[in-house]
Amino acid sequence: MHNSISGDITEVSSLSDFDNHTLVSFIEDKESGFRSVIAVHRANPEVPSFGATRLWHYTDSIDGLKDALRLSRGMSYKAALAGLQCGGAKGVILLPKKDISESERALFIKEYASRVNVLGGNFITGIDVGIQQEDLEKMRSVSKYIVGFNNNSTEFTALGLYESIRTALEEVFNSSDPSGRSFAIQGLGKVGGGLLDFLYDTAGETSKIFVSDINESLVEMTKEKFPRVIPVSAEEISKQEVDVFVPCALGGGLRHDSVKDFRVKIIAGGANNQLEDESVGDDLHESGILYAPDYVVNAGGLIAVFDEYDHDTYSRARVETAVRNIPNVLKKIFTESKLENLATNRVANRMAEKIFNEYAKTR
Numbered sequence: 001m002h003n004s005i006s007g008d009i010t011e012v013s014s015l016s017d018f019d020n021h022t023l024v025s026f027i028e029d030k031e032s033g034f035r036s037v038i039a040v041h042r043a044n045p046e047v048p049s050f051g052a053t054r055l056w057h058y059t060d061s062i063d064g065l066k067d068a069l070r071l072s073r074g075m076s077y078k079a080a081l082a083g084l085q086c087g088g089a090k091g092v093i094l095l096p097k098k099d100i101s102e103s104e105r106a107l108f109i110k111e112y113a114s115r116v117n118v119l120g121g122n123f124i125t126g127i128d129v130g131i132q133q134e135d136l137e138k139m140r141s142v143s144k145y146i147v148g149f150n151n152n153s154t155e156f157t158a159l160g161l162y163e164s165i166r167t168a169l170e171e172v173f174n175s176s177d178p179s180g181r182s183f184a185i186q187g188l189g190k191v192g193g194g195l196l197d198f199l200y201d202t203a204g205e206t207s208k209i210f211v212s213d214i215n216e217s218l219v220e221m222t223k224e225k226f227p228r229v230i231p232v233s234a235e236e237i238s239k240q241e242v243d244v245f246v247p248c249a250l251g252g253g254l255r256h257d258s259v260k261d262f263r264v265k266i267i268a269g270g271a272n273n274q275l276e277d278e279s280v281g282d283d284l285h286e287s288g289i290l291y292a293p294d295y296v297v298n299a300g301g302l303i304a305v306f307d308e309y310d311h312d313t314y315s316r317a318r319v320e321t322a323v324r325n326i327p328n329v330l331k332k333i334f335t336e337s338k339l340e341n342l343a344t345n346r347v348a349n350r351m352a353e354k355i356f357n358e359y360a361k362t363r
Helices: 009-013 061-081 102-118 133-142 153-173 190-203 216-225 278-286 300-310 316-323 326-340 344-361
Strands: 023-029 034-040 053-057 087-095 182-186 208-212 244-247
Touching: 023 061, 023 102, 034 061, 034 102, 053 061, 053 102, 061 087, 061 300, 061 344, 087 102, 102 133, 153 190, 153 244, 153 300, 153 316, 153 326, 182 190, 190 208, 190 216, 208 216, 278 344, 300 316, 326 344
Parallel strands: 053 087, 182 208, 182 244
Antiparallel strands: 023 034, 034 087
8 A cells, every 4th residue: 555655756657657757746745634746748848738637535646646647648649639739737636535624625725726836837727527616716816827717618528529429420320410329428527417418409319328427416417407318327337238338437447358348339438548558449449349539539628728828818619619620630540540450549649649749859
């Protein structure tokens, strides 16, 4: 059991998730119990690195470090294929226990924001799992390097996911129309629930939409709002025989030992780091399942907060235009995957690496 994370960069570099990150910053206050990690994967000296902050209790704190490393790497790839010149980063606040008091939460949030300031504007952050809007407001009271106030970024994540699902349907069924298709949505938070706002009516009465969430009250509220959805247990959602499986919960759910159990044609979801490792994408490809790479599909939120940062005023029209370009990127990935008989995640990785490596050469 790891009770703390070492600040020794040589120890970090031995982890499989370390990818020559530009910065890995560890912060710990033993008196208050506050601990956090900020990881910057790739940095552009002219533009800050972007990545939301996650607030979570990890049984083993090394898992929080691994999350920061993986998620920051994913942000670099996400930014590259979204056409943004920012680097990728991630912040994780490591809760000492699952349930903390409001005063402890406020203390941790403000302490974290003060540590963001230390990076001098090289790291811009916002909402991720565990962070609420009121937390963001507390962070902003301490740091100016916080975004997500002027737009609902998760709405654009859900929009990008919806358009990506339509693109995948077109690829597999020669029609992007979701009506009459079947879906299994895992996770009904801001993105999974937001997807239903777009999908429910367009899919229509002839479709089947299975849903699940570990929060039963959220399932009940979803059923009230969308009466035709079919709730199933969290354990059963990935076992449904449907056209599209939509993972919108925490990452790592697509594993080698689960691929054989999938009875789906498409996997396209809003969760980050869906693949246990890159070779799971190979398994999905060999199984004939079309996988839409997560960091391509869920880029809408990053596009929205970058727009907020990059312009004096946020423009919904400008963000929607950029988000609706996500299907064009996906189409290129699907085409190259077929031509080369190569897993879609491998194709997407190669495309992203070419973009940010070429950009690095010009610096």
